[in-house]
Amino acid sequence: MKKFKPLNVVVLVIAVSFLAPANLFAQQSPKLTDPEIASVAVTANQIDIDNAALVKEKSKNQDVLKFAETMTNDHKAVIDQAVALVKKLNVTPKDNALSKKMQSDAENTRKTLGTKSGKEFDKAYIDNEVVYHKAVIDAVQNVLIPQAQNSELKQLLQNIMPALKTHLEHAQMVQKTLSAQ
Amino acid sequence: MSRLNNAGLIYMLLLLITSFINCNFDSLKSKPKLHVIEIKQMQFQPALLKVRSGDTVMWVNHDFVAHDVTEQAHKTWNSSPLAPGASWRMVADADAYYYCSIHQVMKGKLEVDKK
Numbered sequence: 001m002k003k004f005k006p007l008n009v010v011v012l013v014i015a016v017s018f019l020a021p022a023n024l025f026a027q028q029s030p031k032l033t034d035p036e037i038a039s040v041a042v043t044a045n046q047i048d049i050d051n052a053a054l055v056k057e058k059s060k061n062q063d064v065l066k067f068a069e070t071m072t073n074d075h076k077a078v079i080d081q082a083v084a085l086v087k088k089l090n091v092t093p094k095d096n097a098l099s100k101k102m103q104s105d106a107e108n109t110r111k112t113l114g115t116k117s118g119k120e121f122d123k124a125y126i127d128n129e130v131v132y133h134k135a136v137i138d139a140v141q142n143v144l145i146p147q148a149q150n151s152e153l154k155q156l157l158q159n160i161m162p163a164l165k166t167h168l169e170h171a172q173m174v175q176k177t178l179s180a181q
Numbered sequence: 182m183s184r185l186n187n188a189g190l191i192y193m194l195l196l197l198i199t200s201f202i203n204c205n206f207d208s209l210k211s212k213p214k215l216h217v218i219e220i221k222q223m224q225f226q227p228a229l230l231k232v233r234s235g236d237t238v239m240w241v242n243h244d245f246v247a248h249d250v251t252e253q254a255h256k257t258w259n260s261s262p263l264a265p266g267a268s269w270r271m272v273a274d275a276d277a278y279y280y281c282s283i284h285q286v287m288k289g290k291l292e293v294d295k296k
Contacts, residue, residue, distance in 0.1 A: 070283050070284060073246065073247065073283075074246045077245055077246045077247075077265075078245075081245060159245065162222040162223040162224075163223055163244075163245075163246060165223070166223040166284050166286060166287065167284075169286040170284060170285055170286050173285060173286060
């Protein structure tokens, strides 16, 4: 099975891409196969793990650090589930236009956030997490789930929705705390 | 004499039966219960649970990510992180708002009847 390289990047541009997921999919991948959906799902989770890794290097804010730790653990759990499923189904996740764009956007984002530090970094990271989770929720709900053909893959995508929504609420809570400081 | 003995016997029997019934009612009234709160789809279900003081509350994690259970106001009690499938229990003795310190928007409440 194909291994996904750690991106070690933070995403801002990907969030912008996801803001109009329907258009993005329409332009780049009008119809995703199950191996492509698996690739997109794993890439999206890996990007958020890489976001969190950057936080550990650059932030000293306990709320931000704790949120990042949760993102690391939860998104690893999702990837573990996805990997177990593709093994079971004997499917190899397949790179596609969307997953490639997500990765290149993530690299650009790393450059942007890499220039920030302290409170400015914390704010930029959390702002991105809010936008990113909104966009991913929208994409999973309106694109990936409807297009998934295999019922177990569809079920896995449905199962991760509550966690994504909780992450969004958590990010918004931290965002509010930061803005009050 | 025989009638007196019979009356005494009946009295003793009635006393025993009454004691037995009272004893059983008392045990029914005060016997602690076990309540289960399921953690699933990133929620405590039920989010509000009413129990009697001395009852045991058990949280069971059905999600695919770890959770914990932490008293919110003063952190007076908390579970360790509960892996998927794990559970934790405690005896309830006071009202409490609690939350998951890993996913801080997940909240629940225990209402404890101390009567």
